[in-house]
Amino acid sequence: MNKTQAIYADIAQKLTEQIEDGSFESGDKLPSERELCAQFGVNHHVIRFALARLIHLGLIFPHQGKGFFVSERIREISYPLTKRTRFTENLQKQDVHADGKLLGWQIRQPNQKECQTLQLRSSDQVYDLHIIRYASGQPISLTQTILAARRVPGLETFLTDFHSLYQLLDDHFNIKPLRTKSVLQAVISCRQDTEWLGIPENVPILEIESIANDPVASQPFEISRSRLRGDMCRCLIHF
Template identity: 30%
Template sequence: MTVEDFLRPGEWLSKKTGPLYAVLSRRIEKGIEQGLLLPGHSLPAEREIAELAELSRVTVRKAIQELVKKGVVEQRQGSGSFVREPASKVEQSLSHLTSFTEDMLARGLKTSSNWLEREIRHPSPDEILTLGLSASGHVACLHRLREANGQPMALERAVLPVDILPDPEEVKSSLYDILERNGNRPVRAVQKISAVNLEAPQAELLGVTPGIAGLSIQRISYLQSGRAIEYTKSLYRGDTYDFVAEMSFPR
């Protein structure tokens, strides 16, 4: 079956469920899943899709916008709409406290960081409360774009008291390697995970379309003594990361 035949009106359209643009969006996505539209290839022009499916160009445009939001399609200025190359997914367990570097190395992936900020500064009110600091204290701030095999994966901002990390420039790759060497590696953490839509500045750094789904993660890490020594806020690409939790039933 050709793409043209696939998009012509038929049972998929006559038995529509929901708005027409959503029905068309699902139809195009199904065509991608079946290999009629391959990664890197362009979609037919909006006008052509509208004529084939006997729908308005407004409906076609909204359908493509839905696919862009989902990260299935990307639009290139002056060139049209293209099927995105599928991003390789990474699963991270929520049962163990590990660093990004450790997670990627365990999967045979090479990590790198694009540093956006690495400095000593005064803590924010939120950081003072979370880390139990005084207003006159200082924190080490690490803000970076985390990559695996050259692919942007997450934006990470970690804040630690200066007595735990006196020199943020010392961190070249794994923060936890430095903390372990200094006897300050955390032993437990509390994480809060929320679904978000990535805004334009973050999406540009992560190499995705603005509005695409992402994961916002806030983590507070503790020493054995119970002291909070790390406050991290991260934004992960929703198309590259899955978090997996193992649970047991009470007996």
């Protein structure tokens, strides 16, 4: 970490502490960039790096032309595991704004496990998507999704304005995946979790690996591996 990075990291930490101790409450406007520059004795570039860090952590959000505001405080999200669990629908029922962002994707040949699970040949292809999901502007989960490419030809043409994978599949391919199996386990957060979810390393998070079928084709269609923040999520399993 160079000197500039150390300075803006320290400023970001001090602002984080002020948010967490209630000095700034949800909906409060932060001081302007000019005021923060004067307060910390640094230039605009350093302050912008610090603010970008807080945005990434979901602690603040920008309002164009008005400044930066403190995000809604963390609330616990119920995540029911059913055949038709839908992230966006589930959060909307809890009066929580849901959103998703595509971090990256590729189309590739499946590995041996994916071939077995999705009933594919080694010469077939899969879409490999990496998605971060947000609840009220705060990052809540990282998901890798593997889809059988033959059922969603040209999927990449619909990824430019990505918000909800299952809504996209329903709108453009008439696919409503049904979960057939989920495996849950507690794991320890890694550097990637820290970077994207804004949590410390080596704290418990919930990992869920699921398989979903395409009910029209009556065969496995999707493998998903989600890593959810333990401080925001609780899973509900209905019998």
